[in-house]
Amino acid sequence: MLIFGIVALGFALVNGERWRSHLNGVRAAAAQQDISACAVARASATRINSGQQLATFFDPRNAYVYANYLMSHYAVLPATPLAAFTVGQSDLLPSALPLAPGRLPSLTDSSEPENPHRLLIGRFDPAFAVIFLFPLLIMGLGYALLAGERERGTLALLLAQPLTLGALFAGKIMPRILLIGGLLVSFIVICAVIVPVSTWPRLALWSAVAIAYAAFWFALTAALVTRPGGTAMHAVTLAAAWLALTLLVPTGINLAVKTMAPVPSRVELILASRAATDKATAQRSKLLGAFYEDHPELAPAGGDGLHGADFITLQLVTGQRVERDLAPVLAHFSDQLARQQRLVEKLQYLSPALLAQSAFADAAGTGPARYAWFFEQARAHHSELRTFFEPRALRKEKFAAWDDVPGFDYVEEPIISVVTRLAPAVGALLFVALGFGLLSWLAPRRQIVA
Secondary structure, three states: OHHHHHHHHHHHHHHHHHHHHHHHHHHHHHHHHHHHHHHHHHHHHHHHHOOOOOOOOOOOOEHHHHHHHHOOEEEEOOOOHHHHOOOOOOOOOOOEEEEEOOEOOOOOOOOOOOOHHHHHHOOOOHHHHHHHHHHHHHHHHHOOOOHHHHHHOOHHHHHOOOOOHHHHHHHHHHHHHHHHHHHHHHHHHHHHHHOOHHHHHHHHHHHHHHHHHHHHHHHHHHHHHOOOOOHHHHHHHHHHHHHHHHHHHHHHHHHHHHHHOOOOOHHHHHHHHHHHHHHHHHOHHHHHHHHHHHOHHHOOOOOOOOOOHHHHHHHHHHHHHHHHHHHHHHHHHHHHHHHHHHHHHHHHHHOHHHHHHHHHHHHHOOOHHHHHHHHHHHHHHHHHHHHHHHHHHHOOOEOOOHHHOOOOOOOOOOHHHHHHHHHHHHHHHHHHHHHHHHHHHHHHHHOOOO
């Protein structure tokens, strides 16, 4: 079993590191694509200015055209070294979010499609190994602690010595605790040597979750095997507990959340978007007239030599109207998703596996909280891009400020915020483990030796 645990953790870490390398590759590709698009735009503008190329609608000297059709600009969420420990939602949500002033950013429009079957079953990472395999190791090591001695007829002989049943039980379970605990601690120490020092606080949090989760399963195993019954009964009971707590209860929670807080159909969003677009298109002249009444200094006084200037102004004012009409629908979607997340945060305490999975992802920086933090910064940067490009587009000036386009710099959330979120999960696991531990300690005193 020890060899199996070592192989499982090692393979899981290699598999997780491959995924983290993929995330880093996505980040590098996004940065390179942005640089390449800028270089292509520069070269095209140079050829147009020198007369070597005719100006078309896709003129990089037009701020609106460059920003919405030619620029490849991304907000990138850097992968933490612990992303190799827990894939979390990094295979579901984009780590490189494309941004353009003309469209609102969205985490649901992922540019990194993933196999739906793999999303369903998850990836085999160290968190997966700890959550699903370590309980089986613990149960395999502990299901016959007392019943096995009784069935072999050695329990009565042992208790004939100056030895209490509680001391015998403690002496048999402690080496198993040290075995699994030593395996976890060795894994953590090796990882601490590999990962940067700046990641140690997150590694400490990840380790605390792993130790608390292992403590829960040791305590549950001890509480069950000290009940009356044989080894077969204890093995079946433990297997049923593992199946219920790691698979059935999380599935039930998922169904309950979707039932209690259903997200509106995407068809509804598509229909609302089409209706808003059609309405704005029908009122384009009115919208453009109202815009020029509010901004007379931007009204065209004549041809300026740039292709599609009035069309671009129409696109801007129409887009603003569509966004305003769609805002209530998008807000409803966001509210329902937030409600689902709040329900999951409450119901996850019913399943230690679900609780540990959420905590592992949060500690590794692949959970929903860090993505929400990233998305808020991406939205702020999107507003910054609009502030930069839209005035230049409305003034119909020739655009050549490629070096001045604001870049996205991700700011990591304070570690104290992660600690605050993880403390209840670790505390709950340890509290329940303590309760089961007390039951197992008291049970041998009342057990009748047959």
